[in-house]
Amino acid sequence: MPDAASKTIAVVGTGTVGASWAALFLACGHDVAATDPAPDAETRLRAFVERARPQLAALGHTGDGALRFVADVEQAVATADFVQENAPEDENLKRGLLARIDAAAPPHAIVAASTSALLRSRIVAECHTPRRHIVAHPFNPPHLLPLVEILGEDDDVVARACAFYRSLGRHPIVLRKETPGHIANRLTAALYREAVSLVEQGVASVADIDAALCQGPGLRWAIMGPHLTYHLGGGAGGIRGYLDHLGPSQERRWASLGTPRLTEDVKAAIAAGVEDETKGASMAELEAWRDRLLVDILRLKQSG
Amino acid sequence: MPDAASKTIAVVGTGTVGASWAALFLACGHDVAATDPAPDAETRLRAFVERARPQLAALGHTGDGALRFVADVEQAVATADFVQENAPEDENLKRGLLARIDAAAPPHAIVAASTSALLRSRIVAECHTPRRHIVAHPFNPPHLLPLVEILGEDDDVVARACAFYRSLGRHPIVLRKETPGHIANRLTAALYREAVSLVEQGVASVADIDAALCQGPGLRWAIMGPHLTYHLGGGAGGIRGYLDHLGPSQERRWASLGTPRLTEDVKAAIAAGVEDETKGASMAELEAWRDRLLVDILRLKQSG
Numbered sequence: 001m002p003d004a005a006s007k008t009i010a011v012v013g014t015g016t017v018g019a020s021w022a023a024l025f026l027a028c029g030h031d032v033a034a035t036d037p038a039p040d041a042e043t044r045l046r047a048f049v050e051r052a053r054p055q056l057a058a059l060g061h062t063g064d065g066a067l068r069f070v071a072d073v074e075q076a077v078a079t080a081d082f083v084q085e086n087a088p089e090d091e092n093l094k095r096g097l098l099a100r101i102d103a104a105a106p107p108h109a110i111v112a113a114s115t116s117a118l119l120r121s122r123i124v125a126e127c128h129t130p131r132r133h134i135v136a137h138p139f140n141p142p143h144l145l146p147l148v149e150i151l152g153e154d155d156d157v158v159a160r161a162c163a164f165y166r167s168l169g170r171h172p173i174v175l176r177k178e179t180p181g182h183i184a185n186r187l188t189a190a191l192y193r194e195a196v197s198l199v200e201q202g203v204a205s206v207a208d209i210d211a212a213l214c215q216g217p218g219l220r221w222a223i224m225g226p227h228l229t230y231h232l233g234g235g236a237g238g239i240r241g242y243l244d245h246l247g248p249s250q251e252r253r254w255a256s257l258g259t260p261r262l263t264e265d266v267k268a269a270i271a272a273g274v275e276d277e278t279k280g281a282s283m284a285e286l287e288a289w290r291d292r293l294l295v296d297i298l299r300l301k302q303s304g
Numbered sequence: 305m306p307d308a309a310s311k312t313i314a315v316v317g318t319g320t321v322g323a324s325w326a327a328l329f330l331a332c333g334h335d336v337a338a339t340d341p342a343p344d345a346e347t348r349l350r351a352f353v354e355r356a357r358p359q360l361a362a363l364g365h366t367g368d369g370a371l372r373f374v375a376d377v378e379q380a381v382a383t384a385d386f387v388q389e390n391a392p393e394d395e396n397l398k399r400g401l402l403a404r405i406d407a408a409a410p411p412h413a414i415v416a417a418s419t420s421a422l423l424r425s426r427i428v429a430e431c432h433t434p435r436r437h438i439v440a441h442p443f444n445p446p447h448l449l450p451l452v453e454i455l456g457e458d459d460d461v462v463a464r465a466c467a468f469y470r471s472l473g474r475h476p477i478v479l480r481k482e483t484p485g486h487i488a489n490r491l492t493a494a495l496y497r498e499a500v501s502l503v504e505q506g507v508a509s510v511a512d513i514d515a516a517l518c519q520g521p522g523l524r525w526a527i528m529g530p531h532l533t534y535h536l537g538g539g540a541g542g543i544r545g546y547l548d549h550l551g552p553s554q555e556r557r558w559a560s561l562g563t564p565r566l567t568e569d570v571k572a573a574i575a576a577g578v579e580d581e582t583k584g585a586s587m588a589e590l591e592a593w594r595d596r597l598l599v600d601i602l603r604l605k606q607s608g
Contacts, residue, residue: 013424014440016539034388039513076323092356096562100378110417117363117553123450139519139520139521141390145519145523145524146519146520146521147515147516147519149516149518161325168387171515171519173512173513173515173516173519174508174509174512175507175508176506176507176508177505177506177507179502179505179507180557180560181560182516183422183502183507183512183513183516184516184517184520184521184558185558186498186502186560186561187495187498187516187521188495188500188519188521188530189327189498189554189557189558189561190495190497190498190558190561191491191494191495192530192534192554193493193494193530193554193558193561194490194491194493194494195491195529195530198483198487198490200485201481201483202331202480202481202489203479203480203481203483204478204479204487205478206531208477208478208487209477209487209491209529209530209531210530210531210532211451211475211477211529212451212477212486212487212488212491212526212528212529213488213491213525213529213530214525214526214527214528215381215443215449215450215451215475216404216443216449216451216488217443217448217488217491217492217525218522218525218526218529219526219528219598219601219602220449220450220594220598221517221518221525221526222518222522222523222525222526222597223519223522223594223598223601224409224514224518224594225499225508225514225515225516225518225522226492226495226496226499226512226513226517226576226580227499227512227513227514227574227577227581228578228582228590230441230496231578231590232587232590232591232594234445235313235320235587236587238578238587239316239573239574239575239578240571240575243566243571243574244412244492244571247566247571248566250493250496250497250566251482251492251565253485253489253493254491254493254494254497254563255491256485257490257494257497259558261555262479262547262551262552262554262555266548267544267548267551270531270543270547271542271543271544271547273531274531274535274543275534277531277532278532278535279591280351280582280607283536283540285538286535289527290524290527290528290536291603293526293605294523294524294527296604297522297523297526297601297604300597300600300601300604301597
């Protein structure tokens with residue numbers, strides 16, 4: 001991957017995640033060669049890029065790279081400096097696709113898989129040059145949320161990929177070990193298990209359980225992670241004081257957490273609760289509201 | 305509790321939580337009678353109220369209630385319309401204190417305990433009029449974070465308390481069942497267990513685990529809770545579609561979550577990681593940064 005300011009980036013798969021990546025790359029001034037087998041993929045991609053443009057401009061990304069939509073994977077990656085792959089989460093499909101990309105991409109290109117749930121070691125198994133392949137898992141929507149979870153086997157490739165994502169205003173973090181779900185989706189799964197348990201046990205309504213997060217700890221977690229939060233909760237002793245004094249009560253709380261099942265009854269209770277909570281708001285209205293607040297919160301964090 | 309706009313509120317215990325409550329009540333135009341046995345309590349309380357005043361003004365709370373600091377609990381509650389109790393988390397201490405409050409407060413006053421970890425049924429055990437006693441657990445810092453978790457045994461008392469907290473710009477939620485840790489601290493404990501497990505297993509640095517939350521899902525959770533987040537992640541099918549299609553993978557992820565212990569080695573790794581993460585920033589600097597961002601995010605949410 002050359003260090004030139006403007007790169008050519010292949011976006012393989014332009015569903016929700018791929019389209020969002022493409023919008024970000026373009027707004028950061030990079031050229032994008034995109035491909036996707038869906039019949040209306042190009043139209044949907046171009047519409048998404050236009051919708052995302054003012055959000056990205058509000059965050060300071062006012063570049064205007066060129067977007068080409070091409071017929072197949074080999075054409076998309078042939079001149080790429082960087083490849084972002086976003087195919088469906090199917091291990092066999094992804095293994096074959098990465099092998100095709102590996103065979104067709106220039107030797108200097110880094111190949112990044114957006115996978116949230118598959119293991120890197122399994123999906124790169126058929127690549128001739130696996131060391132240039134990384135997992136680079138974003139969080140939805142990737143053009144707004146800064147997190148990118150990186151896993152590779154070559155420290156230099158990982159370092160260059162991190163530098164590239166940082167140049168896009170992303171916040172890359174590095175996994176030292178392959179772990180199903182990486183980090184963020186494991187944290188969210190742990191929290192969601194307890195949220196479902198509270199629904200299952202009838203402790204509160206779905207709307208009140210949601211509010212317990214976004215009117216309380218969720219507000220702090222937009223600013224800092226759990227360790228730093230407890231550091232501030234520990235008074236003068238910081239995290240060390242917190243763990244010494246309140247560690248035993250954390251361990252007791254952990255032992256009391258629920259282990260729910262997503263039975264049909266529980267799923268129905270959750271769905272009915274979400275229906276109450278959203279009061280008829282459409283998905284498009286909810287997404288627009290979320291994205292507007294996300295952009296505004298990200299702007300605050302940029303300046304503060 | 306009369307419906308008059310301005311009330312007299314007793315704040316019993318003026319440590320971190322009590323001082324923050326007092327600042328909020330005063331800025332909402334209520335008079336406060338406060339008491340705390342610590343020798344420098346009045347000085348620290350008045351200093352906190354002054355520090356919080358501009359933050360509360362930025363959120364639209366520009367009232368100016370009168371603050372009296374009195375010598376004991378009986379004096380504090382004698383003329384109170386509402387009592388907010390914030391003594392240390394010691395069951396015996398709190399049981400005795402609530403009985404004293406119950407004996408001395410006017411019959412119409414609601415008595416709210418800020419307890420995060422004790423069970424209401426146990427701490428009201430010596431009160432003659434327990435039905436007017438509720439748990440009203442805020443999140444730190446209470447003058448900024450809207451969440452208040454309410455548990456009572458009299459629906460009318462609960463409804464009146466919720467209306468009162470709403471009038472202060474709080475977001476009360478109602479627990480239908482007594483549960484150790486209520487809701488928010490159970491959700492945070494569940495997430496923290498997995499965060500500690502990832503440290504224990506060496507999956508990433510403490511700073512990167514923290515960033516995995518606050519650069520990703522934490523940003524969404526400042527806006528919406530986990531159920532609504534998955535509703536938006538479910539595409540056209542919403543939460544029902546999400547649970548039907550991705551419920552099984554949630555359950556598999558749940559089964560894979562860690563069950564760490566806070567051993568001395570783990571605590572040392574966390575403390576060293578937080579030290580790296582904070583890069584020498586003092587507790588006061590971190591708190592000022594957090595509170596400035598919290599105020600700004602809350603203002604965004606008020607308008608949007």
